[in-house]
Amino acid sequence: MLFHVKMTVKLPLDMDPAKAAQLKADEKELAQRLQQEGKWRHLWRIAGHYANYSVFDLPSVEALHDTLLQLPLFPYMDIEIDGLCRHPSSIHSDDR
Numbered sequence: 001m002l003f004h005v006k007m008t009v010k011l012p013l014d015m016d017p018a019k020a021a022q023l024k025a026d027e028k029e030l031a032q033r034l035q036q037e038g039k040w041r042h043l044w045r046i047a048g049h050y051a052n053y054s055v056f057d058l059p060s061v062e063a064l065h066d067t068l069l070q071l072p073l074f075p076y077m078d079i080e081i082d083g084l085c086r087h088p089s090s091i092h093s094d095d096r
């Protein structure tokens with residue numbers, strides 16, 4: 001199943017810079033692992049915002065939920081999710 005996910009990061013302004021840097025480093029490591037595993041298909045920065053548009057390829061809503069909960073920045077993100085299905089006018093034979 002494909003999911004379009006918008007993540008908006010809202011770190012507290014008074015967060016210790018070292019803690020913020022560690023959270024971002026941990027997030028990057030997990031994000032890159034999930035991309036290598038084919039679970040996090042797309043990761044795009046939204047220009048002008050500390051936010052991203054992502055596409056996840058996971059077997060269920062529960063798997064998406066569990067994956068998002070693992071993200072180190074999860075407690076500091078607003079997350080919006082849309083489930084994706086094939087468009088009848090799409091010329092692509094697969095879901096890429």
Ligand SMILES: O=C(O)C[C@H]1C=CC(=O)O1
Nearest residue numbers: 009027028031050051052
């Ligand atoms: O920077 C972000 O958009 C938040 C998050 C998503 C991947 C990552 O490395 O950080």
